Amino acid sequence: MYCLSCNSKNIKHYAFAKDIEYFSTEKIFEYYQCELCKTLSINQIPSNMLSVIYPKNYYSFLPQRAGFLLKVKIFLDGLLFKKISKNFKKNKLSALDVGGGAGWMLDVLKKSDSRFHETQIVDIDESAKKIAEAKGHSYFCGKFENFYSEKKYDLILMLNLIEHVENPSEILEKCYECLETNGLILIKTPNIDSLDAKIFRHKNWGGFHCPRHWVLFSMDSFKLLAERTGFEILMFKYTQGSPFWAWSVFALIQKAGLVHADAKRPSYTHPLIPFLTIIFAGFDFLRMPFTKTSQMFFVLKKK
Numbered sequence: 001m002y003c004l005s006c007n008s009k010n011i012k013h014y015a016f017a018k019d020i021e022y023f024s025t026e027k028i029f030e031y032y033q034c035e036l037c038k039t040l041s042i043n044q045i046p047s048n049m050l051s052v053i054y055p056k057n058y059y060s061f062l063p064q065r066a067g068f069l070l071k072v073k074i075f076l077d078g079l080l081f082k083k084i085s086k087n088f089k090k091n092k093l094s095a096l097d098v099g100g101g102a103g104w105m106l107d108v109l110k111k112s113d114s115r116f117h118e119t120q121i122v123d124i125d126e127s128a129k130k131i132a133e134a135k136g137h138s139y140f141c142g143k144f145e146n147f148y149s150e151k152k153y154d155l156i157l158m159l160n161l162i163e164h165v166e167n168p169s170e171i172l173e174k175c176y177e178c179l180e181t182n183g184l185i186l187i188k189t190p191n192i193d194s195l196d197a198k199i200f201r202h203k204n205w206g207g208f209h210c211p212r213h214w215v216l217f218s219m220d221s222f223k224l225l226a227e228r229t230g231f232e233i234l235m236f237k238y239t240q241g242s243p244f245w246a247w248s249v250f251a252l253i254q255k256a257g258l259v260h261a262d263a264k265r266p267s268y269t270h271p272l273i274p275f276l277t278i279i280f281a282g283f284d285f286l287r288m289p290f291t292k293t294s295q296m297f298f299v300l301k302k303k
């Protein structure tokens with residue numbers, strides 16, 4: 001056992017957790033924390049059961065369901081992309097979305113700035129490939145570690161991806177190779193140094209997304225990794241982490257026997273989830289200027 005971020009063997013037990021969203025396995029997983037860089041890692045990485053822990057109904061494989069929450073999210077993401085694209089002076093831009101599913105985030109990016117003419121997705125889902133290609137994105141079906149390209153990209157998106165990998169250093173080094181000299185990487189990842197992470201640490205915190213999140217950071221522990229792999233942080237902010245609140249609370253309600261969810265009816269399909277998500281989104285938006293919420297957003301550039 002070693003820290004998946006810095007490889008230190010100086011680690012201690014942090015929490016146990018199980019799959020409270022898709023009920024893909026009964027297995028209980030352990031998370032441990034690195035004493036040096038404070039990153040959390042999962043014990044016994046379930047890399048040999050990917051098709052089990054990412055079932056066919058995994059949310060990012062499916063077309064996004066149109067609804068109020070999605071519209072708000074698309075609007076806010078579009079604003080953010082517009083702001084970040086202002087850093088680029090070129091007329092034609094290229095983007096790579098690692099873990100981009102069917103390409104809906106690249107659709108938002110293209111709409112926010114018409115200079116993005118070349119868009120590439122790397123993901124593991126074969127059915128997302130058809131949808132993505134029909135929308136004009138190139139699609140590599142496989143792991144990012146196995147993606148090879150002569151091309152360098154102006155923008156790399158890794159939104160809620162780095163926490164899903166076994167070797168985050170290798171992933172960032174790969175990004176370094178694929179990125180233009182003045183390119184930027186946008187990274188979104190959960191924050192273990194947040195109120196909900198502390199409250200639900202021993203109650204299946206939604207941010208574990210167990211057993212799909214293998215490595216989890218705080219702002220400081222991620223900064224160490226970024227700097228070690230040749231990047232500096234151009235911009236950083238905490239963003240709302242309402243899904244983690246919603247899943248955590250839903251798991252408690254479910255454990256109390258008040259609602260039912262199982263492998264056929266994963267938690268995200270329950271009507272209570274959008275309700276909880278809206279409540280906690282409001283809560284997080286109110287407190288965001290003053291405190292650390294459970295999602296972090298980084299813009300990295302090469303040192």
Ligand SMILES: [Zn+2]
Nearest residue numbers: 003006034037
């Ligand atoms: Zn470490």
